[in-house]
Amino acid sequence: MATSFSATLPLHGSQENRLLLPPIRLAPPPSSFLGFTRSLTIPSSRRLYHAHAARRSPVVGVQEVVKEKKVTNSLLITKEEGLVLYEDMILGRSFEDMCAQMYYRGKMFGFVHLYNGQEAVSTGFIKLLTQSDSVVSTYRDHVHALSKGVSARAVMSELFGKVTGCCRGQGGSMHMFSKEHNMLGGFAFIGEGIPVATGAAFTSKYKREVLKQDCEDVTVAFFGDGTCNNGQFYECLNMAALYKLPIIFVVENNLWAIGMSHLRSTSDPEIWKKGPAFGMPGVHVDGMDVLKVREVAKEAVTRARRGEGPTLVECETYRFRGHSLADPDELRDAAEKAKYAARDPITALKKYLVENKLASEGELKTIEKKIDELVEEAVEFADASPQPGRSQLLENVFADPKGFGIGPDGRYRCEDPKFTQGTAQV
Amino acid sequence: IREKMWGILRQRGIDGGGLSLRRTRSALVSARSYAAGSKEMTVRDALNSAIDEEMSADPKVFVMGEEVGQYQGAYKITKGLLEKYGPERVYDTPITEAGFTGIGVGAAYAGLKPVVEFMTFNFSMQAIDHIINSAAKSNYMSAGQINVPIVFRGPNGAAAGVGAQHSQCYAAWYASVPGLKVLAPYSAEDARGLLKAAIRDPDPVVFLENELLYGESFPISEEALDSSFCLPIGKAKIEREGKDVTIVTFSKMVGFALKAAEKLAEEGISAEVINLRSIRPLDRETINASVRKTSRLVTVEEGFPQHGVCAEICASVVEESFSYLDAPVERIAGADVPMPYAANLERLALPQVEDIVRAAKRACYRSK
Numbered sequence: 001m002a003t004s005f006s007a008t009l010p011l012h013g014s015q016e017n018r019l020l021l022p023p024i025r026l027a028p029p030p031s032s033f034l035g036f037t038r039s040l041t042i043p044s045s046r047r048l049y050h051a052h053a054a055r056r057s058p059v060v061g062v063q064e065v066v067k068e069k070k071v072t073n074s075l076l077i078t079k080e081e082g083l084v085l086y087e088d089m090i091l092g093r094s095f096e097d098m099c100a101q102m103y104y105r106g107k108m109f110g111f112v113h114l115y116n117g118q119e120a121v122s123t124g125f126i127k128l129l130t131q132s133d134s135v136v137s138t139y140r141d142h143v144h145a146l147s148k149g150v151s152a153r154a155v156m157s158e159l160f161g162k163v164t165g166c167c168r169g170q171g172g173s174m175h176m177f178s179k180e181h182n183m184l185g186g187f188a189f190i191g192e193g194i195p196v197a198t199g200a201a202f203t204s205k206y207k208r209e210v211l212k213q214d215c216e217d218v219t220v221a222f223f224g225d226g227t228c229n230n231g232q233f234y235e236c237l238n239m240a241a242l243y244k245l246p247i248i249f250v251v252e253n254n255l256w257a258i259g260m261s262h263l264r265s266t267s268d269p270e271i272w273k274k275g276p277a278f279g280m281p282g283v284h285v286d287g288m289d290v291l292k293v294r295e296v297a298k299e300a301v302t303r304a305r306r307g308e309g310p311t312l313v314e315c316e317t318y319r320f321r322g323h324s325l326a327d328p329d330e331l332r333d334a335a336e337k338a339k340y341a342a343r344d345p346i347t348a349l350k351k352y353l354v355e356n357k358l359a360s361e362g363e364l365k366t367i368e369k370k371i372d373e374l375v376e377e378a379v380e381f382a383d384a385s386p387q388p389g390r391s392q393l394l395e396n397v398f399a400d401p402k403g404f405g406i407g408p409d410g411r412y413r414c415e416d417p418k419f420t421q422g423t424a425q426v
Numbered sequence: 427i428r429e430k431m432w433g434i435l436r437q438r439g440i441d442g443g444g445l446s447l448r449r450t451r452s453a454l455v456s457a458r459s460y461a462a463g464s465k466e467m468t469v470r471d472a473l474n475s476a477i478d479e480e481m482s483a484d485p486k487v488f489v490m491g492e493e494v495g496q497y498q499g500a501y502k503i504t505k506g507l508l509e510k511y512g513p514e515r516v517y518d519t520p521i522t523e524a525g526f527t528g529i530g531v532g533a534a535y536a537g538l539k540p541v542v543e544f545m546t547f548n549f550s551m552q553a554i555d556h557i558i559n560s561a562a563k564s565n566y567m568s569a570g571q572i573n574v575p576i577v578f579r580g581p582n583g584a585a586a587g588v589g590a591q592h593s594q595c596y597a598a599w600y601a602s603v604p605g606l607k608v609l610a611p612y613s614a615e616d617a618r619g620l621l622k623a624a625i626r627d628p629d630p631v632v633f634l635e636n637e638l639l640y641g642e643s644f645p646i647s648e649e650a651l652d653s654s655f656c657l658p659i660g661k662a663k664i665e666r667e668g669k670d671v672t673i674v675t676f677s678k679m680v681g682f683a684l685k686a687a688e689k690l691a692e693e694g695i696s697a698e699v700i701n702l703r704s705i706r707p708l709d710r711e712t713i714n715a716s717v718r719k720t721s722r723l724v725t726v727e728e729g730f731p732q733h734g735v736c737a738e739i740c741a742s743v744v745e746e747s748f749s750y751l752d753a754p755v756e757r758i759a760g761a762d763v764p765m766p767y768a769a770n771l772e773r774l775a776l777p778q779v780e781d782i783v784r785a786a787k788r789a790c791y792r793s794k
Binding site: 134136167168169170171175177178179184185186187188189192194195196197198199200201202203204206209210211231232235236238239242395396397398399400406412413415 | 485486488514515519520522524525526527528529530531532533534535536537538555556559560564565566567568569570571572573574575604605607627628629656658660661
């Protein structure tokens with residue numbers, strides 16, 4: 001079954017998608033597949049290879065998708081779903097824009113990595129999950145936390161370092177944890193979240209098989225293109241496929257790792273191909289189109305819930321801002337940025353909703369206004385919240401309150417007869 | 427901040443009820459060590475029985491590591507577990523330390539209790555990111571929302587002739603990280619009690635065993651064989667009482683220190699030997715109380731000397747009990763070189779009984 005998923009997913013299961021794109025593309029130039037208009041000193045043979053790749057896995061702009069939908073006359077989402085998706089993406093975008101403002105005003109500090117432009121990936125995947133499913137992310141995690149259900153107030157307070165933050169100000173921008181919403185972080189080291197996500201998926205399987213509980217939880221791991229050159233990624237692809245874990249590996253390929261282009265650092269830039277090498281399906285999808293992402297996500301999540309194992313999904317996306325707010329972002333070509341700005345996922349979804357009469361401009365404007373107010377209220381809340389008290393510095397180092405094997409009653413915890421769950425019958 | 431931490435410790439642990447607690451505790455502890463132990467048990471069997479009992483008591487406990495299943499454990503510590511609990515609870519992993527350690531941490535985040543075995547702790551360097559960044563720091567970073575009840579265990583320190591890359595002692599590295607508990611058992615009783623406590627503990631525990639101790643037999647009491655036997659984490663044990671010099675050490679060096687104490691006794695020096703058992707949290711009260719009694723300190727460890735466990739103990743004693751010291755603190759550690767292979771060089775690179783005896787004598791004669 002692996003190979004059936006390795007080809008690009010046609011949108012309605014129809015073959016019309018392919019016919020729209022002739023096998024040999026003369027224009028646009030092949031390198032536009034990866035958005036590179038600047039000439040690189042890559043050997044010509046490699047350029048040809050990429051051209052070939054472009055033809056094999058076409059990435060279509062939303063315009064074409066929209067046209068195609070009109071032809072087939074059936075829509076991908078209902079009005080309610082559409083509004084939910086729209087609201088989520090607007091929340092992500094407004095929140096991140098507000099973060100930038102607050103950072104330059106000095107309210108936020110340290111490392112802040114913004115998600116502008118990539119909202120389709122987060123919304124497309126996370127809005128299909130339940131509360132008990134887990135999400136593991138990287139340092140670019142604000143929007144993943146928001147999509148998963150952590151309130152904007154909690155995230156903003158956390159960024160300001162206040163005690164009302166989701167981690168009481170102890171984590172910061174890069175470490176968003178929420179036990180309630182099963183947001184398992186927020187990791188600063190790239191690749192660190194992947195094994196942790198694999199472990200959470202392992203737990204779902206363990207609960208089903210060993211503890212005999214009813215557990216259909218899946219885990220979604222988000223990470224970038226740079227991570228795909230890291231050893232841990234491959235270790236986990238291997239083990240997830242080996243143990244058939246309910247996990248979806250989502251690569252947010254935004255083509256750049258700080259200033260290192262994906263092409264300069266990867267021998268084979270097509271990340272989706274690495275899935276089948278380990279025995280799992282690898283899918284490439286246009287990450288600027290939330291509906292496409294959602295379709296692929298549905299398949300991958302259903303696969304995982306059915307116990308068929310992991311999937312590797314490569315989303316081609318783009319970050320409109322620099323790597324972090326401290327990044328001057330000089331290495332990226334203006335033309336490339338403009339090209340992707342034209343494919344803004346929010347504008348695309350708005351166009352889709354309006355043209356297909358799923359929502360009126362007025363309704364969408366109401367949503368935007370509501371979100372603006374929400375984000376402003378979050379900022380006010382965060383501003384008004386107190387900073388953590390001094391005693392918080394030494395708290396929570398250990399779960400065990402005194403950290404010395406001593407319980408709250410002052411006696412050694414191991415002496416408490418309730419210390420163990422059951423009695424050992426050896 | 428150090429004063430503040432000490433303030434908290436004093437408030438909670440030492441003053442008032444704490445002191446009497448400690449006295450009764452040490453009495454019980456000594457009682458255990460002198461219990462009529464006609465039974466003997468190897469450290470290997472002690473560890474095996476501890477894991478077996480904990481897996482039997484709690485279905486959330488599982489074992490993961492290289493060769494732990496079909497091979498019965500690289501050092502046979504997990505012998506028989508695969509047959510008893512099946513492949514869903516005893517996982518033979520591929521050679522992917524970073525991967526499977528991370529999987530263990532992720533499983534602990536989600537509520538299971540993994541026991542991750544490293545074939546030796548040298549290999550934990552490939553997974554150290556997960557031990558420190560995802561396990562140790564998580565409870566703090568998430569402000570108590572996510573705790574990590576995981577145990578990382580395996581042989582640590584020098585074995586016999588295994589060369590530089592297989593002989594490093596990691597006690598100092600892991601013990602410097604807040605958020606980790608680091609344990610180092612010596613005897614079979616230590617091994618059983620501490621491993622059971624570690625598996626039940628809700629925090630990440632680094633459990634440093636010693637390969638050369640696996641085969642050694644120790645007397646074991648009936649109490650220690652009970653399936654709910656646990657030792658407290660953070661409490662050192664006074665293996666041998668004395669009044670002239672305090673020798674503080676952990677793991678294999680405890681055996682050497684006891685032999686040195688006997689040699690010193692022949693020369694009229696009564697040495698008190700303290701088995702740390704727990705490197706983090708370090709039992710500073712017991713160490714300082716002992717030094718205040720004897721006025722001399724000798725610390726011994728196998729690892730590299732710079733920034734080692736002994737350095738921390740010496741600093742702690744100098745800070746807390748300076749006016750009680752009659753001689754400079756003595757520090758014996760492994761040689762400041764990567765471990766050589768040749769047998770005679772290896773012997774030179776590690777502390778021997780004669781080194782401990784010499785240091786103790788130096789500590790005793792200095793004041794004269």
